[in-house]
Amino acid sequence: MSSEEYPNIRSGGSLLLAWRIKNKNVLIVGGGEVATSRVIKALEADALITLVCPEKGLKDELKYRIQQKQIYKWINREFEVSDLEGIDMVLSAIDDPIRSEEICVMCRERKIPVNVADIPLMCDFYFMAEHRDGPLQIAVSTNGQGPKLATIIRDRIAGNLPKGIAEAIKSVGLLRQKVRQVDPSHTSSKKRMNWMSRICEQWALEELKQLDEEKITTLMTFYENNDVPNFSLIKERTLQKNLDENFEKQIDSTKKGRIILVGAGPGDPELMTIKATKALMSADLIVSDRLVPPVIFSNITCEIRLAPVKSGEDKSQESQNEIQTWCLDALNEGKTVIRLKVGDPFLFGRGGEEVTYFREKGWNVEVIPGISSALSAPMAADVPVTHRNLSDQVLIITGQGTKGRLPELPKYHEMRTTVVLMSVGKANELSKELLDKGYPEHLPSVFVENGNRPEERIISATVSTLGEVVEKQHIVSPATLIIGRSVNALTN
Ligand SMILES: C[S@@+](CC[C@H](N)C(=O)[O-])C[C@H]1O[C@@H](n2cnc3c(N)ncnc32)[C@H](O)[C@@H]1O
Structure with missing residues (x-):
């Protein structure tokens, strides 16, 4: 190690810090x-x-x-x-x-x-003698030896600063904030710092100054690959994007597309609302979930597309994306699009997500409710979900919650009827979970497979036999499970 390798210590200075005294x-x-x-x-x-x-x-x-x-x-x-x-x-x-x-x-x-x-x-x-311009603060210290001189030096520095430096700093601040939002992980801190430094080094202050929200959005598309484009490219792309958007807006204002989210009910055409039936008749395109049986469209002449079959969380998102693209394309052509869902669109039907999506794309979504299997399936099995002295509350859950997991179940309550959708593949797990939550093992339960359809089956079970019954009776989807004392209300 040589003394040339490291800087000499020049003692006698002050430790220059920016002291944050907000609210102190x-x-x-x-x-x-x-x-x-x-x-x-x-x-x-x-x-x-x-x-x-x-x-x-x-x-x-x-x-x-x-x-x-x-x-x-x-x-x-x-x-x-x-x-x-x-x-x-x-x-x-x-x-x-x-x-x-x-x-x-x-x-x-x-x-x-x-x-x-x-x-x-x-x-x-x-x-210290200070120069302030927006977020920029420059301070000069002579360590108490020449305060007047400090102000003279400060004025010289300030006089030589490029015009608009405060705007440039504000823009860089905005960009920095955006980068943190997009890539917040602490493991990315080096990447974030390095990318930000390269932008500051490679772009002129005049260019940094012009970074606004729109250009930042364009610039962020280069962050993932760690690229630092020229300012002129960002300017050009942002301009083009604005032109495209304006063009799309103009088209939007002349088109008359319409999108209606319709609940088809459990699968019996007679259990559809009149409003839903009328909507189907008015459609140019129906994009339907696969659980809706073909009989629902028997009198329909327009184009019908079924949701692509894809399983797994990612795949189901892919399928959802494809459906949304079909709908958007048709809407942009001025068509009336029906997004058809089994039961009610807002009960375990991702209806809310679709409304949000189309609203974000500038489309108003009409929603027509449907009879949900959560209520029609119990009825098909002769189960009143509420019944004096047996049940004064209903819990509707799915067997396939986020990431396919069972949702958190509450403790057993004898006055509650529990209705489980999408339960077939989860019967064993569900049975264990219910027992854990204090559900009695002999509590009556019933599966309703293809409720309100010609192929309907009603199969009895108890909390402890759910898995076994699904296996032995080969119960398949769509099936709804009802658990609770109300299950036998009308049979005794
Ligand atoms: C994705 S969820 C959709 C629920 C739907 N939005 C509703 O309100 O009925 C699908 C589940 O609904 C239930 N289901 C739908 N139609 C049914 C039917 N005809 N009979 C019994 N259960 C049905 C099944 O539990 C099925 O797994």
Whole structure:
């Protein structure tokens, strides 16, 4: 190791830091010109200021600040030691050197950083000559040796700064925020810093200044691959995107497409609402979930597309994307599109997601409710889901919650009927979970397979035999499971 390898230590300096005193308690003692300038500085750093000074000693500006409630607390008397209670920083600006020294000693005893104006030995920190332009702060220190010179140097520096530097800094701040939003992981911190540094180095200040929300969105498309494009490319692409969007908007304003989310009910055409039937008749395109049986479209002549078959969480999202693209294309052609779902669209039907999606694309979605299997299947099995003295509440759950997991179940309650959709593949797991939650093992249960359809089957079970019954009876989807004392309400 040689001494050339590392820089020489130049002792005697101050540690230059930007002290964040937002919402910290700063005590300012005095009411003259220096105290006023301290108040301004502290206010600009969003501190909570306590000012101690008798009214007669207050400069007009301080009276104004007090009146405007910019000063958190004004104490109308001379300083007392109790004023130091809860204080994070003290700025003393009084003409009495003996009292100043006492204040300094009291602060140091209490480890409160203190600055006594004009007495360097009583300063734990100095004020620096500062230039401020928006988020930019440049500070010059001569370590107490030449404050006037510091202001001259500051003015020279400020005079040489390029115009609009504050805007450039604000834009970079926005970009930085966006990058953190898009890629928040701490493992990406190096990538984020490196990419941001390259942008700052490669782009002129004039260019950085022009970064607005739209250009930032365009620029962010390069972040994933860690590319730093030229500013001109970003400008060009953003312009093009705006032109495309305006063009699309113009087309939008002339088209008359319509999208209706329709609940088909459990599968019996007679159990569809009149409104739903009319909507199907008016359609140019019906995009239907596969659980809706063909009999529902027997009188329909328009184009019908069934949801693509894809299993697994990612695949089902792929299928959802494909469906949405079909609908959007047809809407842009001015067609009436029916998005058809079994039962009710808003009960375990992803109906809400689709409404959000189309709204985001600028389409108003009409929704027509349907009879949900959650209520029609129990009825098909002669089960009143509520029944005096047997059940006064109904819980409807899915066997396939987020990531295919069972949802969190509440403890057993004898007055509750539990209805489980999508339960077939989860019967064993469900049985265990229910027992764990205190459901009695012999509690009556019933599966309704293809309820309200010609192939309907009603199969009895108990909480402990759910898995076994599904297997032995070869129960298949769509089937709804009903559990609770109400299951036998009409059979006894
Ligand atoms: C994706 S969820 C859709 C639920 C639908 N939105 C509703 O309100 O009925 C599909 C589940 O609905 C239930 N289901 C739909 N039609 C049914 C029918 N005809 N008989 C019994 N259960 C049915 C089954 O539990 C099936 O697994």
